[in-house]
Amino acid sequence: MASSTLSGKNTLGDRAVLAIKKHFEKFLKHEADVIADSDPEALHQMRVGMRRLRSAIAGFAPAIDLPKPVQEKKIGKIARILGSLRDLDVLRESLENKYKPALPADEQEQLDTALVYLYKRRRKVFAKVHETLTGDRYQELKQALEKWLSQPQLQPIAQMPIQATLPDLLLSEVGRLLLHPSWLVGTKLQDEQVVVQTGQTPEQAKQQLIDNAPLLHSLRKETKRARYQMEVFANFYGASYETYLEDLKAIQSILGQFQDSAVLSEFLADALQSKIEKNMPTLANLLAEHNYQAWQQWQSLQQRYLNLESRKGLHMSILMPTWENVKNGQSTEHDTILSQQS
Template sequence: MMTSNNPKKVNTLGDWAYIAVEKHFNKTIKYEEEVLKDKDPEALHQMRVGMRRLRTAATGFAPALDLPPAAQERQVGKIARTLGELRDLDVLKEALENKYRPALPKSEQKVTDTALDYLATKRSDTFKLVKRTLEGKSNYQKLKQAFQDWFKEPKYQLTAQLPILEVLPDLLLPEISEFLLHPGWLVGIETNETAIKPKANLSIQEVEEQLNQQGEMLHDLRKQAKRVRYQMELFTNFYGETFAAYCQDVKKVQEVLGNIQDSMVLGEFLTEALQIEKEKLPETLSKELAESRYQAWQEWQVLQARYLNSQVRQGFHKELLQPQGLPD
């Protein structure tokens, strides 16, 4: 049996599928015990990332893999979403406590304290769901067993025999094409006879209007960027510095749009926690949230302009077509 620690030369799509799935499965279960202790938010974060990367490996190598039903990508996704609900609350808590609350006047700090109390109750309920998900005769335990059985006796589809270097572009291009063709790139643009480019010098209010109208589209682009980044990172050994630079760009898109989304989600959470309309949020807090989105929007426009350039997109495609062999 081949494992990621085995010195056997690995050349086929199936070889690399096994290595990727095993690596991210092991990372996922590594943090299970710490997550159940609920002492360190980083353990939850790492387990959630592990599940997402495991899902990406299962999806990215799907043409080669024959996984059992309990270990299918869809099952991984369900558990990742449950972990994600708890992690999202931790992100909200961290932002409220460390980023926004210290900048507020005392009268508004009291409001955030009310929201934090509400968050603590919600988090307690969500952690109970995570605990039920991970313990006992759960789907997670079935998933774990299914993967462990598969590692002992892996099964593949016929395409697993193909040389990795020959099929790598075919694996990467569909997901990356979807990323580059996403309509989110066209949010807040202007066109003339020669170019498509981001609208310059938008005010905070104009940015808020754009986000209210098309924020969901940008959020969807962020999710696509995350999928592409995880998939690209499976194959960095096969490419050079140019590929790594494109991968960093995708990561930056994910992060910048994530900052916008996190701020919007926090605003929605506060209206729920405080049981008020969005327009009734405390003035300083509301301004701070809008300012954070505006700053992230400036960063987004730099990336947007870069990827509205046809030469950049064509260069991305060309780079994918030129995988290289691994060094000996």
Template structure:
């Protein structure tokens, strides 16, 4: 987003309007194509826009007085409806293009049955999306948000300069991320190195790497924790993305980390969801009915896990966490950029 340097636009209230307008526009630009249901990418982009809109509404909550129809809960319900259809699209695409060609001839008929069932489920999910987008609740959401943007209503802090309050806006979401229990997922014990390292004189790190077998067990019993961490990283990413023009390269690096965390944990979550769907449809142990596919998903999870452990180690480093905070606390002045 390009900064307008006029005093009026550089207030907290006006940046709240800019953020909400940006993401609402993204949502509306894909709505018609989603209802035509010809390109899955349109659904994906509308879902992303809805999620980003929700992050903006949540992040700017201290300064905006939005109509009831534009509440976080209402936006979330619509996003989840779009998400159900998007998840099925992702599963069908992965099964058809990524997994099906690698299966044995004996396994392919079983997967054919799964694909037939998923196509039927997709038809039902699309009807639900269409009904949601045509429902008065969604129509009220769009209209009320547009009316608000035409005549925004703020709280008393709207005139505060954006540069002065950016840290206060960003740090609550970042702190919630850094305090998430998901960072300790898969770690039985932390050790503090006594010798100085390149990045820290006292770095807290995982004691050892877990095996693939243990990872599968942990994901079965505690996978929701990682999924929750991923959602918080996504909220931080979407909020930070609004303010890239106010910061420098270090900020951009942390923003890229948020994207990497979201995508890495998303790859793990996608295979977990797909496996659960396969079990529900086949009503059998897929290790027996689809052994090749089961092994591939397990391997993909473990490969994503290896990437995740690097990010996990990075954000368990107290120096990195402190630097993240300090980066947000010091948005450079115009003269410094």
């Protein structure tokens, strides 16, 4: 049976309410600017707030009893709508500031044509964002969450000290990440050991990316989920845990480079009705170079997380929270820093 009792200490329930409240307030702070379409950064921060709210709800799921409008999947649907607009803003920024200055005049003209196409698409996507944020379902979400925060409904397990439950909350998520089949991309079995095949040529790496694009994109999403879940509880851990978090952030970024490159190429093919290798060979070569550099970085991290000691180290860091750094349910300095990160 759910209850609404908070202890004012570091129980699982108390920390759940604190986390949900913080991220709810974060996305609300930027709502008006997003509806007005006045600042791309506001869109980014609102999307981050919703992502982290969703992660907090997932991470603390055993301890909380939320109303139907506040279910994780419903928040995820709104976050994806915001994300579709944010992705176009990121694409525009990349095309205009990262790639366009490095292109010859004829390819810059091609890019300008594509940017006009992008602006038209963005207007349609923003209309969907505006409709969503002014619609009934989003308003129901906010009202239900405000009501819940005024009198949180918690599960019996919420009374448990958080330091006793953290490993159980995190190990299953990390286990799914470490068992993902993408870790075996570009490897071979040698003397009962999985060996990463390094030293590949740019063409070989390119083919690996083409052949395994869906798998690597899936790993990116799994890495993001694990990272966000670990970040929810980062203030209960020390330096070793932070090191693993930085690795996950790097893996997510590297795999994001592969995905961003594929999205960019697909967008330009739609906008220009032609593959970029034909009309924009300089840009195609730049993308290939960036992907090859990212591939080499990926293989280095891949080797680390196929290593038994590294995997055991991650598990051990989760099993040993330094929870004494957090007193009486108060936020630590890490809480403040995390709330400002993307």
